[in-house]
Amino acid sequence: MILHFTLNGQATRVECDPDRRVVDLLRQDLGLTGVKEACGAGECGACAILLDGVPRLSCLLLAAQLAGHEVLTIEGLAGGEAPHPLQEAFARAGAVQCGFCTPGMVLASHALLARQPRPSRQEIAQAIAGNLCRCTGYHKIIDAVRLAAGLSEDDS
Amino acid sequence: MRPVLLPASLEELWPLMRDHPGAAFMAGGSDLLVRLRQGLVDPPAIIGLEGIAELGLVHDEAPGWLFLGAGASHTALLEHSLVQRRLPLLAQALAVLGSPLVRNQGTLGGNLGTASPAGDTLSPLYALEAQVELRSATGSRRLAIADFILGPGRTALQAGEIIYGAWVPLAQDWSLAHFEKVGLRQALAIAVVSLAALISLDDGGVVREARLALGSVGPTVVRPRQAEQALLGRPLDAASLKAAARLVRQEVSPIDDPRASAHYRRQVAGNLLLRLARPAD
Numbered sequence: 001m002i003l004h005f006t007l008n009g010q011a012t013r014v015e016c017d018p019d020r021r022v023v024d025l026l027r028q029d030l031g032l033t034g035v036k037e038a039c040g041a042g043e044c045g046a047c048a049i050l051l052d053g054v055p056r057l058s059c060l061l062l063a064a065q066l067a068g069h070e071v072l073t074i075e076g077l078a079g080g081e082a083p084h085p086l087q088e089a090f091a092r093a094g095a096v097q098c099g100f101c102t103p104g105m106v107l108a109s110h111a112l113l114a115r116q117p118r119p120s121r122q123e124i125a126q127a128i129a130g131n132l133c134r135c136t137g138y139h140k141i142i143d144a145v146r147l148a149a150g151l152s153e154d155d156s
Numbered sequence: 157m158r159p160v161l162l163p164a165s166l167e168e169l170w171p172l173m174r175d176h177p178g179a180a181f182m183a184g185g186s187d188l189l190v191r192l193r194q195g196l197v198d199p200p201a202i203i204g205l206e207g208i209a210e211l212g213l214v215h216d217e218a219p220g221w222l223f224l225g226a227g228a229s230h231t232a233l234l235e236h237s238l239v240q241r242r243l244p245l246l247a248q249a250l251a252v253l254g255s256p257l258v259r260n261q262g263t264l265g266g267n268l269g270t271a272s273p274a275g276d277t278l279s280p281l282y283a284l285e286a287q288v289e290l291r292s293a294t295g296s297r298r299l300a301i302a303d304f305i306l307g308p309g310r311t312a313l314q315a316g317e318i319i320y321g322a323w324v325p326l327a328q329d330w331s332l333a334h335f336e337k338v339g340l341r342q343a344l345a346i347a348v349v350s351l352a353a354l355i356s357l358d359d360g361g362v363v364r365e366a367r368l369a370l371g372s373v374g375p376t377v378v379r380p381r382q383a384e385q386a387l388l389g390r391p392l393d394a395a396s397l398k399a400a401a402r403l404v405r406q407e408v409s410p411i412d413d414p415r416a417s418a419h420y421r422r423q424v425a426g427n428l429l430l431r432l433a434r435p436a437d
């Protein structure tokens with residue numbers, strides 16, 4: 001099928017099978033390797049993208065479902081050369097070790113901040129509960145989101 | 157390559173169903189696509205339901221009932237004010253279903269269609285005595301949830317029908333609505349045992365009505381009727397709950413599986429009841 005959708009702000013036209021998994025479409029056909037795949041079964045959140053602003057699992061979406069919709073991957077978050085404030089905060093807070101979970105974490109956090117600009121640590125932990133990290137133990141990821149939100153640890 | 161059809165309305169859906177016999181429905185795909193990848197299913201076509209706006213409706217237009225559309229995502233239900241206000245039992249279950257990502261993707265209709273004994277919306281719907289509405293090109297029928305779910309992965313859905321939604325009676329104001337699931341970890345835990353409980357107390361704190369529904373302790377959700385009966389006319393205290401818990405352990409029929417033994421499930425099923433104790437005031 002010829003698929004038309006908006007990818008990272010750009011009108012995109014691509015030919016693919018309608019039942020191609022979105023994670024394969026994005027990584028293999030469109031070269032967006034910031035989208036990661038680990039479990040392929042909804043368990044880890046490494047493949048998270050924003051579909052019309054909502055965090056979704058690209059390993060459990062089919063290409064045809066994107067028609068007419070807006071997709072944001074980590075590559076499109078900053079919208080330019082300079083990193084997005086969330087990416088900046090992840091780096092500053094030491095929230096990135098191997099980095100495999102980071103794109104999904106940043107996108108899930110981005111969706112949270114759009115909804116709740118001043119999240120508590122608890123709210124952040126809940127928002128990233130579907131994104132597994134094998135390295136950081138999560139504390140620094142939560143620190144990073146708080147930092148990006150301009151919250152110090154004295155604020156609640 | 158298999159076709160993925162995305163009708164925008166029920167009028168568009170019916171002819172597609174006729175022209176693609178054997179096609180699988182996909183709502184959020186969080187069960188179907190996992191099973192597809194595991195090679196457990198191999199449908200000739202997939203009919204996606206997400207474009208059918210009316211399946212996403214939640215309303216209380218029929219007096220005494222709350223309607224929950226099959227296509228509503230768990231997140232949409234959890235955030236809906238009617239669900240929060242009128243169905244705290246279901247809201248508690250939705251809050252611990254999968255993860256935020258799974259809740260954004262998965263739907264009520266998918267949870268019903270999968271008919272897993274561990275499906276987290278099912279025990280609340282059993283306790284609430286909800287009905288499931290099925291629709292076809294020619295009509296509609298409503299079944300009590302206990303008649304809709306036939307066994308693990310088996311439902312009363314016939315060829316030509318879709319799950320349209322769930323109807324929840326709002327007849328009662330319950331004194332206590334409690335959902336709890338015991339899993340192997342906090343997030344993304346599949347229930348080893350779950351309990352949905354609705355209790356109505358009179359002014360003296362004596363149980364007037366008790367509805368209990370347990371998940372993952374049998375092929376379908378179990379309503380332990382003897383335990384429910386045993387609570388009637390008694391205060392919700394440790395003694396009455398212990399007696400009911402003993403009955404619960406007799407009434408469930410759990411199995412051993414890699415997540416837990418039948419013995420453990422039986423014990424926990426009873427223990428969960430003890431959490432309902434209210435401090436005397």
Ligand SMILES: Cc1cc2nc3c(=O)[nH]c(=O)nc-3n(C[C@H](O)[C@H](O)[C@H](O)COP(=O)(O)OP(=O)(O)OC[C@H]3O[C@@H](n4cnc5c(N)ncnc54)[C@H](O)[C@@H]3O)c2cc1C
Binds near residue numbers: 185320
């Ligand atoms: C990582 C992960 C964690 C999970 N954790 C939980 C959990 O904690 N608790 C829980 O209960 N579930 C859990 N699930 C299972 C799943 O997310 C839920 O069962 C969800 O509700 C399925 O909804 P869906 O819309 O994604 O279903 P789909 O996969 O789209 O459909 C499931 C089945 O229902 C049928 N179906 C769907 N809609 C209709 C309809 N309207 N009419 C007729 N048939 C229909 C489909 O054909 C299919 O057979 C988990 C899944 C994953 C991947």
Ligand code: FES
Binds near residue numbers: 041042046048060
């Ligand atoms: S790769 Fe999609 S959730 Fe793990």
Ligand code: FES
Binds near residue numbers: 095096100132
């Ligand atoms: S940094 Fe390695 S998985 Fe999170």
